[in-house]
Amino acid sequence: MTSQVDLYQQVILDHNKKPRNFKKLESHTHAAEGFNPLCGDHLWVYLQIAKSPDGADVIHEAAFEGSGCAICKASASMMTMALKGQSPGTAKTLFSEFQSLLKGELNPDTEAHSLGKLKIFSGIWQYPARVKCAALAWHALNGALSNQQTVSTE
Amino acid sequence: MTAASTQKLAVEEIRKDFPILSTTARGRPLVYLDNAATTLKPKSVVEAVQRHLLLGASNVHRGVHYLSEKATADFEASREKVRSFINAREKAEIIFTAGTTAGINLVAHSYGSLLKAGDEIIISAMEHHSNIVPWQMLCERQGLTLRVVPVNDRGELDLTALEQLINQKTRLVAIVAVSNALGTINPIKHIIDLAHSHDVPVLLDAAQAVAHIPLDVQTLDVDFLVFSSHKLFGPTGLGVLYGRRELLDRMPPFLGGGDMIRSVTFAKTTYAELPAKFEAGTPHIAGVIGLGAAIDYVNHVGLAAIAAAEDELLHYGKRCLSEIPGLRMIGTAEHKTSIFGFVLDDIHPHDIGTLLDQEGIAIRAGHHCTQPLMDRFGVPATARASLAFYNTKSEIDSLVQAILKVQRLFA
Ligand SMILES: Cc1ncc(COP(=O)(O)O)c(C=O)c1O
Numbered sequence: 001m002t003s004q005v006d007l008y009q010q011v012i013l014d015h016n017k018k019p020r021n022f023k024k025l026e027s028h029t030h031a032a033e034g035f036n037p038l039c040g041d042h043l044w045v046y047l048q049i050a051k052s053p054d055g056a057d058v059i060h061e062a063a064f065e066g067s068g069c070a071i072c073k074a075s076a077s078m079m080t081m082a083l084k085g086q087s088p089g090t091a092k093t094l095f096s097e098f099q100s101l102l103k104g105e106l107n108p109d110t111e112a113h114s115l116g117k118l119k120i121f122s123g124i125w126q127y128p129a130r131v132k133c134a135a136l137a138w139h140a141l142n143g144a145l146s147n148q149q150t151v152s153t154e
Numbered sequence: 155m156t157a158a159s160t161q162k163l164a165v166e167e168i169r170k171d172f173p174i175l176s177t178t179a180r181g182r183p184l185v186y187l188d189n190a191a192t193t194l195k196p197k198s199v200v201e202a203v204q205r206h207l208l209l210g211a212s213n214v215h216r217g218v219h220y221l222s223e224k225a226t227a228d229f230e231a232s233r234e235k236v237r238s239f240i241n242a243r244e245k246a247e248i249i250f251t252a253g254t255t256a257g258i259n260l261v262a263h264s265y266g267s268l269l270k271a272g273d274e275i276i277i278s279a280m281e282h283h284s285n286i287v288p289w290q291m292l293c294e295r296q297g298l299t300l301r302v303v304p305v306n307d308r309g310e311l312d313l314t315a316l317e318q319l320i321n322q323k324t325r326l327v328a329i330v331a332v333s334n335a336l337g338t339i340n341p342i343k344h345i346i347d348l349a350h351s352h353d354v355p356v357l358l359d360a361a362q363a364v365a366h367i368p369l370d371v372q373t374l375d376v377d378f379l380v381f382s383s384h385k386l387f388g389p390t391g392l393g394v395l396y397g398r399r400e401l402l403d404r405m406p407p408f409l410g411g412g413d414m415i416r417s418v419t420f421a422k423t424t425y426a427e428l429p430a431k432f433e434a435g436t437p438h439i440a441g442v443i444g445l446g447a448a449i450d451y452v453n454h455v456g457l458a459a460i461a462a463a464e465d466e467l468l469h470y471g472k473r474c475l476s477e478i479p480g481l482r483m484i485g486t487a488e489h490k491t492s493i494f495g496f497v498l499d500d501i502h503p504h505d506i507g508t509l510l511d512q513e514g515i516a517i518r519a520g521h522h523c524t525q526p527l528m529d530r531f532g533v534p535a536t537a538r539a540s541l542a543f544y545n546t547k548s549e550i551d552s553l554v555q556a557i558l559k560v561q562r563l564f565a
Binding site: 007008013016017038039040041042067068069070071072127129130133 | 509
């Protein structure tokens with residue numbers, strides 16, 4: 001039979017149905033729009049970055065809004081949860097680790113990473129057509145952190 | 155024999171001609187419902203291609219040796235099969251191209267070069283990108299204007315609007331015969347007559363029509379007709395452009411190179427007669443031979459029987475799918491082929507596509523290269539099940555069960 005992983009696990013279905021931090025963040029300091037022309041997935045990622053008492057930058061709030069498939073929305077929702085309280089540097093590390101995960105280059109069970117619950121997206125590399133869906137919010141995040149306003153996964 | 159009994163008699167036998175139908179996908183029996191993307195290939199087509207490549211490979215129109223003469227004869231025999239299949243007056247009106255897209259680009263460049271700033275081209279809101287973008291590029295190059303016939307809520311062309319759009323400046327109506335996203339069968343004869351009453355030629359994009367409805371270019375009186383071999387059970391990378399001789403004769407060549415010339419000197423090159431004038435370079439010989447075998451196959455089954463079987467699938471599918479709560483059909487034209495475009499409440503088409511794939515069911519999810527049409531219906535994408543005559547009612551049942559399962563998962 002198949003060794004296919006189950007893409008649509010309960011966690012993903014739940015985040016799709018009740019996306020967390022699903023709103024426009026009026027007080028954002030960074031924002032970017034992500035668009036996947038191939039499937040029409042379209043979202044905005046907002047960050048509120050401020051100095052913590054020790055003078056380092058911290059992501060106080062992360063949010064998103066838009067429309068897309070379940071994989072796209074769940075990925076965005078879980079991303080916003082993972083970002084809160086992190087430094088922009090850590091966010092960039094998460095971004096690159098998540099990229100490696102999506103490409104099947106990082107085995108979350110045997111290699112060190114800080115992805116936590118995000119590792120649920122491992123195995124999506126078996127569905128090449130859907131990798132972009134999971135990556136969209138993260139590309140928007142990367143755009144926001146790099147002060148790039150629009151990103152496209154094309 | 156009635157259409158229904160034709161189908162019941164033949165379908166299990168017919169399925170044996172397509173070995174892929176007995177394979178599995180994701181560990182499940184394959185249910186192939188993506189025929190609008192490409193049709194499956196019967197064994198006879200693969201065997202014809204294989205025979206040529208293994209035992210007859212040679213260039214055409216060039217050699218004096220045995221193999222080349224044999225390949226040329228087979229190649230030209232396929233052209234005759236195409237001619238007869240669409241009932242063109244002469245073989246010279248059958249141009250082999252790389253596909254529907256290539257055929258439309260050829261016309262947009264060559265016929266387009268005869269047009270001037272201010273002229274107008276009419277297309278419709280349900281065109282495939284390949285019947286939009288080449289015209290936009292022409293308009294950009296030469297200052298023409300593109301006019302678009304709107305589509306109603308059922309996915310039918312607004313013929314009154316078409317009538318109003320045709321004017322003194324119109325130089326071409328380029329319309330899809332059957333919509334790949336909606337399945338709508340357009341009233342092509344009516345459109346052609348209307349355009350001709352204003353002396354405007356018509357190009358038909360027959361990519362989705364050619365394997366499903368009989369097309370007779372003389373009865374239709376159409377000026378250009380394009381289709382792809384791979385949607386007619388033949389190989390990919392190959393297509394046909396039919397053009398009325400008077401027009402093709404007036405048009406300059408598109409691509410220059412070998413085979414399309416009469417004589418070449420640095421001072422002056424003269425061009426070959428039709429169809430060679432439009433067939434520069436070594437053609438897709440194996441593909442053309444395969445297409446010939448595909449046409450033999452369709453003739454053997456019979457296009458009328460094919461259409462009847464698909465009509466039965468259409469009606470059965472329409473009834474079954476319409477009973478699914480939360481399913482909205484996109485494309486409910488009175489006259490349509492067995493293409494079902496649909497969306498489900500609160501479930502993205504890509505999720506539907508992936509989940510059906512896990513059941514071994516191949517459909518397409520996306521915009522189907524018809525983004526303006528998706529905009530028209532206010533959806534980013536649709537799920538599309540497209541059936542061919544080798545599909546069965548029980549495969550439609552599998553589709554329905556799988557859709558219900560998706561809905562349960564997302565409930
Ligand atoms: C209606 C229609 N026109 C044009 C095309 C383009 O055909 P091809 O990609 O074979 O050139 C297609 C194929 O998807 C189609 O369905």
